[in-house]
Amino acid sequence: MSSNTDAIRELAQREYKWGFVTDIGEDRAPKGLNEDIIRFVSAKKNEPEFMLEWRLKAYRYWESLEKSHAEPKWANIHYPPIDYQNSSYYSAPKQKPNLKSLDELDPEILRTYEKLGIPLAEQKMLAGVAVDAVFDSVSVATTFKEKLAEVGVIFCSFSDAVKNHPELVKKYLGTVVPYTDNFFAALNAAVFSDGSFVYVPKGVRCPMELSTYFRINAAETGQFERTLIVADEGASVSYLEGCTAPIRDENQLHAAVVELIALDDAQIKYSTVQNWYPGDKNGKGGIYNFVTKRGACRGKNSKISWTQVETGSAITWKYPSCILQGENSVGEFYSVALTNNYQQADTGTKMIHIGKNTRSTIVAKGISAGHGQNTYRGQVKIMKDATGARNYTQCDSLLIGDKCGAHTFPYIEVKNSTAQMEHEASTSKIGEDQMFYLRQRGLKAEDAVSMIVNGFCKRVFRELPMEFAVEAQKLLSVSLEGSVG
Amino acid sequence: MSLLEIKNLKVRVEDREILKGINLTLNAGEVHSIMGPNGSGKSTLAQVLARRESYQVTGGEILFNGKDLLAMKPEEAACEGLFLAFQYPVEIPGISNAYFLRSALNAVRKYRGQDEMDAMDFLPMLREKLKLLEMDDKLLNRSVNEAFSGGEKKRNEILQMAVLEPKLAILDETDSGLDIDALRIVAQGVNAMRSPERAMLVVTHYQRLLNYIVPDRVHVLVEGRIVRSGGPELALELEDQGYSTIESVARGASPA
Ligand SMILES: Nc1ncnc2c1ncn2[C@@H]1O[C@H](COP(=O)(O)OP(=O)(O)OP(=O)(O)O)[C@@H](O)[C@H]1O
Numbered sequence: 162m163s164s165n166t167d168a169i170r171e172l173a174q175r176e177y178k179w180g181f182v183t184d185i186g187e188d189r190a191p192k193g194l195n196e197d198i199i200r201f202v203s204a205k206k207n208e209p210e211f212m213l214e215w216r217l218k219a220y221r222y223w224e225s226l227e228k229s230h231a232e233p234k235w236a237n238i239h240y241p242p243i244d245y246q247n248s249s250y251y252s253a254p255k256q257k258p259n260l261k262s263l264d265e266l267d268p269e270i271l272r273t274y275e276k277l278g279i280p281l282a283e284q285k286m287l288a289g290v291a292v293d294a295v296f297d298s299v300s301v302a303t304t305f306k307e308k309l310a311e312v313g314v315i316f317c318s319f320s321d322a323v324k325n326h327p328e329l330v331k332k333y334l335g336t337v338v339p340y341t342d343n344f345f346a347a348l349n350a351a352v353f354s355d356g357s358f359v360y361v362p363k364g365v366r367c368p369m370e371l372s373t374y375f376r377i378n379a380a381e382t383g384q385f386e387r388t389l390i391v392a393d394e395g396a397s398v399s400y401l402e403g404c405t406a407p408i409r410d411e412n413q414l415h416a417a418v419v420e421l422i423a424l425d426d427a428q429i430k431y432s433t434v435q436n437w438y439p440g441d442k443n444g445k446g447g448i449y450n451f452v453t454k455r456g457a458c459r460g461k462n463s464k465i466s467w468t469q470v471e472t473g474s475a476i477t478w479k480y481p482s483c484i485l486q487g488e489n490s491v492g493e494f495y496s497v498a499l500t501n502n503y504q505q506a507d508t509g510t511k512m513i514h515i516g517k518n519t520r521s522t523i524v525a526k527g528i529s530a531g532h533g534q535n536t537y538r539g540q541v542k543i544m545k546d547a548t549g550a551r552n553y554t555q556c557d558s559l560l561i562g563d564k565c566g567a568h569t570f571p572y573i574e575v576k577n578s579t580a581q582m583e584h585e586a587s588t589s590k591i592g593e594d595q596m597f598y599l600r601q602r603g604l605k606a607e608d609a610v611s612m613i614v615n616g617f618c619k620r621v622f623r624e625l626p627m628e629f630a631v632e633a634q635k636l637l638s639v640s641l642e643g644s645v646g
Numbered sequence: 647m648s649l650l651e652i653k654n655l656k657v658r659v660e661d662r663e664i665l666k667g668i669n670l671t672l673n674a675g676e677v678h679s680i681m682g683p684n685g686s687g688k689s690t691l692a693q694v695l696a697r698r699e700s701y702q703v704t705g706g707e708i709l710f711n712g713k714d715l716l717a718m719k720p721e722e723a724a725c726e727g728l729f730l731a732f733q734y735p736v737e738i739p740g741i742s743n744a745y746f747l748r749s750a751l752n753a754v755r756k757y758r759g760q761d762e763m764d765a766m767d768f769l770p771m772l773r774e775k776l777k778l779l780e781m782d783d784k785l786l787n788r789s790v791n792e793a794f795s796g797g798e799k800k801r802n803e804i805l806q807m808a809v810l811e812p813k814l815a816i817l818d819e820t821d822s823g824l825d826i827d828a829l830r831i832v833a834q835g836v837n838a839m840r841s842p843e844r845a846m847l848v849v850t851h852y853q854r855l856l857n858y859i860v861p862d863r864v865h866v867l868v869e870g871r872i873v874r875s876g877g878p879e880l881a882l883e884l885e886d887q888g889y890s891t892i893e894s895v896a897r898g899a900s901p902a
């Protein structure tokens with residue numbers, strides 16, 4: 162095994178290539194968190210009164226949790242206590258307000274996105290992908306706005322939505338993830354700085370993929386963005402988010418909230434390729450990715466599908482979930498979570514079946530390498546009235562080396578006897594026989610590992626939009642570097 | 647120069663000596679067969695030649711094409727033109743057979759400084775080979791060996807050999823698990839690949855394969871030693887008499 166091991170080690174020690182820092186002027190709030198800071202953030206964004214009120218309520222709720230030490234502790238993750246007063250809660254690139262076009266964007270920011278391979282400049286865009294980019298806390302550009310507006314799709318930064326579509330924001334904000342939901346959701350509601358907003362009107366199929374790229378740049382800030390996607394009756398939309406951050410020794414907090422709402426016959430597909438800085442090979446630095454994502458299938462025959470490829474972050478704590486309220490509604494969760502070196506992930510989903518004949522599918526693939534710890538935590542709940550509900554869960558773990566761990570916690574609660582539940586689970590190691598077979602055919606050890614891992618993830622990658630599936634595969638290979646120990 | 651020269655090869659697995667001094671020379675263009683009882687070390691020899699690292703070589707040397715084979719990693723030996731058709735082919739879930747074959751071919755081509763082959767050029771070539779082995783197209787889109795029948799797996803090994811066109815092919819019991827028709831088809835495929843530049847080492851228990859693939863030499867491996875070598879008629883003799891006479895002669899000749 163020795164040269165298998167070496168190849169894997171080599172791979173693992175490849176550096177994080179998105180780790181550069183962009184030198185731009187920034188406008189930031191002083192460190193610390195209190196009501197004045199909340200007012201400062203809200204004022205910076207010229208928010209209407211209702212937003213400030215909501216933020217303050219959330220802040221007070223969060224403060225009460227903080228005081229009673231109610232930060233969640235149940236997940237299988239370990240980190241030193243976070244000092245919430247030692248962070249700045251607002252950082253924005255200095256730029257002219259109200260950009261008329263991308264030409265006015267700080268060229269340094271444009272260059273950053275180019276380095277990341279995000280085609281912000283419209284003429285260079287991948288046909289059919291509209292991009293919103295969130296740099297530190299602020300949305301810096303939304304492309305293809307006009308083209309989308311022609312069909313009535315609203316795709317803009319959250320701040321713009323608050324300004325230009327307050328009635329929609331008011332109607333849906335916090336209805337899927339209320340600020341009382343959990344500690345980090347409360348924190349986000351209090352201080353969230355920006356994010357993306359999508360509204361697809363009745364009967365409209367969004368004509369292109371929508372995509373947001375999140376970038377944490379500034380030091381000692383957290384990123385708290387909020388995404389709200391509403392698909393009205395008969396509407397459909399596919400949305401992708403990607404994220405990267407510079408290499409920094411200290412840990413940075415990312416506490417986002419995503420709310421999805423699908424009305425009658427509507428469909429939302431939400432894909433994530435998460436590549437926040439994972440920390441170095443000794444576990445120093447990296448992003449704490451504590452995220453609340455939930456979708457509500459409110460209408461009959463609606464469908465919400467989550468696909469996530471989680472390769473980054475020092476710690477990932479996230480459970481994209483579906484509330485299946487409408488009759489015949491469908492929830493899906495496809496996940497690849499990879500932990501290498503000292504990364505920790507506690508991720509999974511919740512499928513809450515409320516309506517009749519609701520169906521859910523869960524396919525979770527966990528890969529642990531190095532000293533990585535990978536936990537799948539999933540809940541399937543069939544409520545009393547959910548006659549004819551069905552769930553299929555498949556949960557597979559792949560171990561690379563013998564210092565890592567895989568853990569599975571499926572929780573099942575069934576209150577209706579007509580429910581059909583299917584659960585499959587497996588744990589395997591990358592076999593020496595598989596490695597030898599592939600190498601005997603001429604593949605280098607690291608390519609053999611990538612091939613085995615990509616095969617393992619196939620079922621999930623199939624759910625990603627084409628070009629992102631390719632990106633995800635590459636990302637996985639890079640993230641695996643140096644993994645069989 | 648011989649294509650393969652094995653000199654006094656000794657191999658251990660977990661404190662047990664399995665190969666106890668093998669000598670074997672194979673020239674380009676030749677086909678040699680290795681026969682011998684279960685557990686005598688045939689697969690061990692095949693895997694050591696393919697550079698499996700879990701076997702510990704404690705003595706001897708191997709020259710492949712004049713180069714030190716024992717210094718090579720498995721992928722280097724493969725890229726230098728050594729191919730092993732596995733006795734127990736391995737499953738790779740989620741990776742299509744066609745994709746795997748093209749990746750392997752391109753890895754080898756890259757090593758040799760040749761351009762990689764794109765799907766447009768690769769697929770027609772692959773279809774040709776598929777026809778040669780009378781294999782179903784559908785196997786191309788299925789995951790490598792996953793849920794293949796025993797015979798399909800063996801045939802798939804020979805398909806890989808046909809695509810990779812090695813200098814030295816080692817076939818480890820490729821005939822076991824094949825039905826009568828499949829045996830004939832696979833043997834024809836192998837024969838089609840015999841050429842003055844290529845050598846083959848065919849491990850088998852049964853004379854019937856050697857009716858199709860007629861070897862230049864037959865070697866009998868018993869308890870980690872080659873105890874007899876001869877022409878194709880040796881296989882017939884073994885079929886007739888079994889290993890018992892040879893074994894007792896071998897024991898007499900070199901007591902353990
Ligand atoms: N990895 C291993 N660990 C322990 N013992 C092994 C290992 N590989 C081979 N052996 C032992 O070495 C001996 C030779 O095995 P090998 O597979 O080479 O035999 P073979 O001649 O190919 O037999 P068969 O005709 O049954 O295929 C056997 O006793 C086997 O149990």
Ligand SMILES: [Mg+2]
Nearest residue numbers: 688689690733
């Ligand atoms: Mg054998």
